[in-house]
Amino acid sequence: MKFTPVSGSSALIGAVLALVSSTSNAADLAAAEARARGHIAAESARTMHDAQHSYAARDVIIDDDGTEHVRFDRQYKGLRVIGGDLVVHSHADGRFKGNSQTLAKSLRLSTQHKIKASEARAAAVAAHGGEAQKVSEKVIYARGDSPVLAWEVRVNKAQADGTPSELHVIVDAASGAVLESWDDIHTAAANGTGTGYFSGNVALTTDLVSGTYYLRDPSRGNTYTTNMSNGTTGNGTVFTDADNVWANGLLSNTATIGVDAQYGTAVTWDYYKNVHGRNGIANNGVGAYNRVHYSSGYNNAYWSDTCFCMTYGDGDGTTFNPFDSLDVAGHEMTHGVTSRTANLTYSGQSGGLNEATSDIFGTMVEYYAANANDAPDYKIGEKLYKSGTGALRYMYSPNLDGSSADCYYSTIANLDVHYSSGVANHFFFLLAEGTAGAGMPTSKTCITGNKLKATGTASLTGIGRSPAAKIWYRALTVYMTSSTTFKGARTATLKAATDLYGTGSTQYNAVAAAWSAVLVN
Template structure:
């Protein structure tokens, strides 16, 4: 039997064996072929309600368990059997398969009644070649390039009714609408390769008619971040004893995946995961920053692995114990983290190819990047990929990054309070700054409460937000979440003040990080679609709050006020 053990002395130890603790967890929902067929049939029967003709269809992309026996299905919209990019439904069903709610990312209606040809003139191989030529040169692939034929909606921004004559600097997020201008048959090409030590991950939209590059965005979902019990002192970690050797495989968390359970591997200065960490004893690490050029397997080299496993355990436990969500996908599928990636590498990133994380040792600017908030951030990308799959560009990309920052803060709060319990602590033990621990000069990567302190991130929504790098367009939503959890200040000039809060009290009241994260997670996992922008996020976060706490609850009002504080929607009185 495996269990976590409270430690004394300078050991990072857990008594470990072969038995799994999976029996203590809620069993993932099994989705039968009949249930999937029934759901698609139900959606097909309701096409006319949405103004759709018989050429429109549905294809289930993913499913995961919901609360109290419910199930959540991500369903792609199709036309003549081809997926419509960023057009989808999130469907919540009960145990009998009845539809309880449907959140729609609507980008399909303009196809009804049209003679849209879905036969490509360009092959998928040619599309991959066009995409590969358009990205920086690489020296080896992590996974083979992949091209999917899609119908790509070409979008444009228009003013909402009543906002036609507003000055640009007077616009609120709800004053601008994203609408479909036209459609293109295209390939969605994913390239995941390396240029030496650097990941070169791109998504490219290539016209299936003439090979033009219609859109492209960088998919390296990274943050330059933290390190060891180097950062958390002596901590308990779950390992496995096999054949007299201890391995960094946590058999109590996750199943399947590359190593059968959650695991930590040694990249040993390479770019692949490498082998699972093993040791003759169950005492790991020395709690110190990795010494450049030294062994990656001695006590000093093991510290990076301890950082990673402690972060992974807390990320898993927080989501499971607080929200009932198991691993990244909700179905308890195991993931892994590779440490000692490249040499003196000032980065950490999540890879959608392996659904795993890579952590550098740090170099010029950072120490080891395995801090609690950074690991929570990167694993948050995995959760978003399994749920809303927010497209990593524009406003949806900013929300994707923000969702990971929010997850990082929630994991940090949970870990700082001891890593146990079924709620996030109040007051929380987090600092509301991303990556402060790993920074060699003590400056964090991002300030949740005042994003503009980094000199690049805005504090509030503006019409140019979608043109920023996603690590900066995340700023306003980060501030929204801080206000939602912790409240704001009415003092002009305070870092916690918002000029957009005009109702009383001018200092909005926060609802605590526990309630705030529950609301955010529900919205991301059951309502957001890949195209969700700031205005849409406000509506869906509000809907999540109303479902959890009531239509006129203090929590629902706080959501409206927190979004109003970043220039998204109107303020309301408490």
């Protein structure tokens, strides 16, 4: 996502905020932004602000009681600060209520580089392969303990299973060392065996144009579904139909998978709108779109911010069926929600939280749909396997997949983000359902010193899915920032529980207990 610098004669003066809110008008949003900018300057010791900093507002949330939460991206001496984003919390009456940020130290560094951009691109390609884009951006990298001047290099390549990769590679501008990388392609990380499943008979809203029906939904931001016909480039062709009766549930009919994808998009849209008041993935009323029948024998699905779309493979037909089950659709679109709110960097602990957020809301979408053909559960992608057993991930006991972590430990950031996500997935299950919820599988708590597998027998009582999901959504959209860690997520969810239910409430205490149960204290 490109960063647009704020123009003006002062570091704290910017253009009127061009964001859309379903509950606030443009004047309210602009006033909230202006107040927040004033607080950034007035509370400079807390916000790490000085005259070298400037800000671009990315999102505004205004609560019913007048509390305002304005999210900013930061620049230092005209350079984008990765890990410098902050959220200012204040009230319409002018009171400053605090701020959320990752940046822990004031920025005091030169912007003169020793390593050229061309050298940084060479270092990125040497480390990761692929082809570097010709233009690289000089940035301040502040996700680590000590901020440094760096180059952000974009590298395009293909992963081993055919998934396209859009890497952000951070190269130290003084030493040429590769500091970190993450991918703009967020996948469902398919592995294992099982059975495919489709949504069955569902209602669809389509678009009639000159006597032809298009698989496009005008009531949900014109979200639509295209047929890639096993290609890997371009946007595909929108599915059409003569009588508005689509497909027959058989894989031999190419529109069958299109129906599943379109249905998944519609249910996810409805879940976010009706449960959280969010008007589309970007909260601007614009629908994302689906590309199905991507590549040949492709065992995966992914979200891309570049196209603002979901892409689904057909599976290999032996181990896997197509990859557009309902929870996978909700998972992929949630990556888009995350990128437009906390924007959790897809690396380290923040990457694990990014993946967990998609698993959490993919599961909540499944429960919201209550589709008899796909009974909701806390398994991710269980309908993808032809064998009828297994799942990609198990939120109630993440280590059942053999790789995910049930519990937090000091070096968990070294795990792949799909596996470190287990900590937050496990937390969410314990928060919502407890250790032995009615009709739920038993979930164990963690014991200090045990890294991956939970073995404790302590008893927790869940608060229910709806309160748990509302707490996570508010934490994501109001308190988390791009480099939030698991411990930071504990703080964010406790703040969210306080906002929604009060300090010391049953819900607040349950959040604290569930995090402690996965060793995040």
